[in-house]
Amino acid sequence: QQQVKQSPQSLIVQKGGISIINCAYENTAFDYFPWYQQFPGKGPALLIAIRPDVSEKKEGRFTISFNKSAKQFSLHIMDSQPGDSATYFCAAQSSGAGSYQLTFGKGTKLSVIP
């Protein structure tokens, strides 16, 4: 029930295209859904996050879409650039007391080709 399932495992997108990464969860107590971006040799960096009271959040070229009834959320990268090539992790957390745990997906390796 703590799992977050992420797909695809890897993704190749042409420059200028749209990259879409999907995640699904089971635990209905999750109420905070961040996405992290990790470049080789670096730690994960928070990219964008959403709470389930909204269905979409946009920051620049990055958009999270959230479907509470389906328990799914996705990251869309518009106008993908070679500099976006990285591994992306979705995560989920419950805001209950003592909720330290971020449950991560396995990651999606994105390659944007010129």
Added chain:
Amino acid sequence: ETGVTQTPRHLVMGMTNKKSLKCEQHLGHNAMYWYKQSAKKPLELMFVYNFKEQTENNSVPSRFSPECPNSSHLFLHLHTLQPEDSALYLCASSQDGGAGNQPQHFGDGTRLSIL
């Protein structure tokens, strides 16, 4: 210096060695975390410290021993490790580990290789 700093960046050790990983955060946060990152697996939370108190130990073998002398520093002491312990060890911090919806800020990790 800002952010979360981890040293060393790379470590190669034998199974009988004892070594320590160090993490320092300059963000004024009160919670610190150790994660293990292995290929093709989700990040695994190992330990959590909130206001210097250990609040989470995710069934981590005793050959990993954390220490948190203050809210800015976190250590992971290693002894008698196994080859399967080879991984990237990431440190993270957040404002308050007892509250939900807290972004976690990660260091760049220590790449550990066990011979």
